Amino acid sequence: MTASVSIRAVTQTYGAALALDAVSLEIAAGEFVVLLGPSGCGKTTLLNLIGGFSEPVSGQVLIGGKDMSGIGPAKRPTTTVFQDYALFPHMSLADNVGFGLRMQGAARAPRRAKAEEMLALVGLPGKADRRPHELSGGQRQRVALARALAVSPDVLLLDEPLGALDLKLRRAMQDELKAIQRxxxxxxxxxxxDQEEAMAIADRIVVMNGGKxxxxxxxxxxxxRPKSLFSAAFMGEINQIPVTDGQSSLGPLLPGTGTLLIRPECIGLTGGLPLGPCRVTDAAFFGTHVRAxxxxLSAPDTRLTVDLPQATTIAVGEVLSLAATDHVMLTP
Incomplete structure (x- = not known):
């Protein structure tokens, strides 16, 4: 089963603090959406509203077209996977995964069969009788995911589920999550x-800031193609060049007034938008690329960050004729 989620002008406050400000969002059935943003941006608050852990001050949450007002977490067609795996240490993996089905009244044999099916789905076949303490962190996270999927939710909510894992394991689990969702x-x-995590797994990224x-x-x-300066900066390093009536510190660039945004890896020795001659002030080899x-020369106090191909050899003081292969202009 799967269902759409519709957030309609939802506002949430905590005392005098505004956590969500009339947020509207449509999520299609079967879509993998990532809510991305810094701490306090409202992403977890929005997830909790979808899951029924709190009610909005105003607005509606609909799942599968049904208004969820007044319906608690246990009655919603959702399950949640948290960063804390919250596995029962005294239970086998099969009993952990089948716990939700047990609460629904399912008999032991069907619970066991479903648990084994879900453990195989998340890459843990043959481990149904093990205990959580026998597993690695990544394996315990897989068990938590299997438990959530065992009850066949229409919508699966994941709250920083990979945050406690080391970098290598987190990247491996990102691939696993996307494959399982498919x-x-x-x-x-x-x-x-985590911006990298969002880009690795999402069908669609929703960047949040200040409750919007x-x-x-x-x-x-x-x-x-970021639509706001906040999104542009939050998604990674980016060069921002003010443009007024087509003029900038680098000379004429693009018509109009706004901020020209160019990612470092979109600047090179060839491209569609000439940036003019530039002097290298420092350079370092980063393995996958050369960062400079x-x-x-037209604006010596301006600094641009450039990521050049791995094989590029440049020296401090060298003058390069640079151009942008991709860029976007945000107007006021």
Missing amino acids: RVGTTFVHVTH IADQGPPRDVYL HVAP
């Missing part, structure tokens, strides 16, 4: 503050 087809709503949606779209669009800072 197989089961359930709507996933995932909260994280600052940007949303497929990962490529949000990264290369350059100063345009």
Whole structure:
């Protein structure tokens, strides 16, 4: 089963603090949506409203077209996976995974069969009789995911589920999550503050800031075509060049007035938008690329960050003729 989620002008407050400000968002059935933003942006508050852990001050949450007002977490077609796995240490993995089914009144044999099916789905076949303490952190996270999926939710909510894992394991689990979501087809709503994680797993990223949606779209669009300065800066390093009536510190660039945004890796020795001659002020080899800072000769106090191909050899003081292969202009 899977279902759409509709957030309609939802506002939430905690005392005098405004956590969500008339947020509206449509999530299609079977979509993998990531809510991304810094601490306090409202992403977890929004997830909790979808899950029924709190009620909004105003607005509506609909799942599968049904208004969820007054319906608690246990009665909603959702389950939640938290950063804390919350596994029962005295229970086998099969009993942990089948716990929700047990609460629903399912008999022992069907619970066991479903638990074994879900453990195999998350890459843990043959481990149904083990205890949580026998597993690694990544394996325990898989068990928590299997437990959530065992009750066949229409919508699976994930609150920073990979935050406690080390970098290598987190990246491996990102691939696992996306693959599992494709197989089961359930709507996933995932909260994280990790931009790389969001881009690795999302069908659509929703960037939040100050209780509002600052940007949303497929990962490529949000990264290369940001719709706000906040989103542009939050999604990674970016060069910002003010433009007034087509003029900038680098000379004439694009018509109009606004801020020209260019990612460091979109600046190179060839491209569609000439940036003019620039002097290298420092450079370092980063393995996958060469990172350099350059100063345009027309604006020596301006600094641009440039990521050049791995094989590039440059020296401090060298003058390069640079151009942008991709860019976006945000107007006021």
